[in-house]
Amino acid sequence: MERRSLSGWGRTPVSVADVIDADAVDLDRLLAGFGPRGAIARGCGRAYGDAAMNAGGTVLRLADQELVLDDATGLLRVGAGVTIDAILRESVQRGWFIPVSPGTRYVTIGGAIAANVHGKNHHRDGSFGRWVKSITMVLADGSTITVDPDSDPDLWWATIGGMGLTGVVTSAVVEMIPIETSRCLVDTVRANDLDELMAEMERGDERYRYSVAWIDLVARGARLGRGVLTSGDFARREQLEDTDPLRYDPGHLASVPAGMPNLLNRAGIKVFNEAYFRSAPRRRTDEVQPIARFFHPLDAVGNWNRLYGHRGFIQYQFVVPDEQHQVIRRAIERIVMAGRASFLAVLKRFGEADPAMLGFPMPGWTLTLDVPAVPAVLADLVVDLDEMVLEAGGRVYLAKDAVATPEMIRATYPHLERFVAVRDRVDPDRVWNSDLSRRLEL
Ligand SMILES: Cc1cc2nc3c(=O)[nH]c(=O)nc-3n(C[C@H](O)[C@H](O)[C@H](O)COP(=O)(O)OP(=O)(O)OC[C@H]3O[C@@H](n4cnc5c(N)ncnc54)[C@H](O)[C@@H]3O)c2cc1C
Known part of the structure; x- marks a missing residue:
């Protein structure tokens, strides 16, 4: 056990907890010693806010690394602490890909289940939970159970997307998708304004399995919301001239050292955005890209x-329903006005929601942006964006959140009471607890 300061990927807020590396079999023994602040599981710490933090309590990291892929069925039996990175290093060369991948492969299966993560294919394939066949988890009473969508639907849909608050997932069975090559055929479109970009995205829904747009949150006036849309799918074997079509070598370019000043200031982002936009082709089809570059x-x-x-x-990531698409424009206008927008701004379309009680996606538009933690900017901007999202019947994503209020979450997550009822049933003493759950009164 080690007492450590922890944060999410956004590096704010920070809190101190006892961190334990636990084997699945240790968990029931450890339960007795957690103390009044309880415990929460932590994967790679890629949630941006305080979901995998537990001030004054315990944080558990799973050591179990089981990874068994059945080549005949594509079913993957995997320890919850195993990362998508590790899975892909094993599965791609055997012709299988993870069904849903977030924008980083450094997330664990436990984290992917707990946030019910979505990828560039949500409009087609839904969230991660749709592909999970069963979960083995440790409950607050120390029992280990295996659950599937039929055996206990309430516990299932509270655990999928439940931010670790129903128990610790120790392993899962996940359905992988077959691929013939490890390369994607990617189409790129550079759109000069938001209307053009959104129209291109709607047109592409049927055609492309994967798609996402980068938005320039600096451009104003007639160029407001200009962006670059990339869409594609895996190449089939006959579309590539390659003797090793399933080769997988994700590579690594560089690392940012500790102690850097804020390099993403206004001027820097403006230069980056202009250069990025200009360097994109007006329209290009069938560019061959390896998995790491595309995903x-x-x-x-x-x-x-x-x-x-x-x-x-x-x-800050929010979603609004299709019929409220104009909120995307209003939000971008507000963000541009704040003048603190990030270079990482992404627009995506969502398809059908699933029954996850704390599910984030709904059919519509989701916009994601980074905002530097400058209190004055943050407070005003987030309050205004929250108001727009609330009025539009949308919501913010818990895996990214560090600043929402309990009122905002209560008003926008319609199944929150059902989620709390499941927690009351399986964990009445709140053994599983996090900074996020206390802040948002989940
Ligand atoms: C660069 C980047 C890009 C991203 N892109 C996307 C994206 O496109 N789509 C998307 O949906 N998300 C995205 N995310 C968010 C990320 O996918 C989620 O936050 C994911 O949950 C992180 O997994 P993790 O293993 O790091 O978990 P952590 O961040 O450590 O924990 C996240 C949650 O999972 C719970 N948890 C972890 N392990 C277990 C377990 N074994 N049992 C029960 N609960 C557990 C934690 O308690 C916590 O509530 C992105 C994050 C980054 C940094």
Whole structure:
């Protein structure tokens, strides 16, 4: 056990907890010693805010590294502490890909289940939970159970997306998807304004399995919301001339050292955005890209979160329903006005929601941006954005959140009471607890 300061990927806020590396079999023994602040599981700490933190309590990291892939069925039996990175290093060369990948491969299966993560294919394939066949977890009473969507639907849909608050997932069975090559065929479109970008995205829904747009949150006036849309799917074997079509070598370019000042200041972002936009082709089809470049471009630079300096940053991700698409424009206008927007701004379309009680996606539009942790900017901007999201019937994403209020979450997560009822049933004494759950009164 080690007492440590922890933060999420945004590096703010910070709190101190006892961190324990635990084997699945140790967990029931450890339970008795957790104390009044309880415990929470932690994967790679890629949630941006305080989901995997527990001030004054215990934080558990799972040591179990089981990884068994059945080539005949594509079913993967995997320890919850195993990362998508480790899975891909094993599965891609055997012709299997993770069904849903967030923008980084440095997340664990436990973290992917607990946040019910979405990827560039949400409009087609839904969130991660749709692909999970069963989960083995340790409950607050020390029992280890295996649950699937039929055996206990309430516990299942409270655990998928439940931010670790129903118990510790120790392993899962996940359905992988078959691929013929490890390369993607990518189409790129550079759109000169928001209307053009959103129209392109709507048109692409049917056509592309994967798609996401980068938005320039500096451009104003007629160029407001200009961006670069990339869409694609895995190449089939006959579309590539390659003797080793399933080769996988994600690589790593560089790491940002500790102690950096905030390099992502206004002027820097403006220059970056202009250069990025100009360098994108007006329209290009069928560019061959390896998995790492298409799915995980940010992973090429280790610890890029240090670029925001010691104060850190928050990531704000919200969704609004399709019919409220005009809120995207209003939000972008507000962000541009604040003049503190990030270079990492992403617009995506969501498809159907699943029954996860704390599910984030709904059919519509989701915008993600980083905001440096400068209190004056943050307070005003977030209050205004929250108001727009609330009015539009949208919500913010718990895995990114560090600043929402309990009122905001209560008003926008319609199944929160059902979630609390499941917690009352399986964990009446709140053994599983986190800074996020206390802050948001989950
Ligand atoms: C660069 C970047 C890009 C991202 N892109 C996306 C994206 O495209 N889509 C998306 O949905 N998310 C995205 N995320 C967020 C990330 O996918 C989620 O926050 C994910 O939960 C992180 O997994 P982790 O293993 O790091 O978990 P942590 O951050 O350590 O924990 C996250 C939550 O999972 C719980 N948890 C972890 N392990 C277990 C377990 N064994 N049992 C029960 N609960 C557990 C924790 O208690 C906590 O509530 C991105 C994050 C980064 C840094």
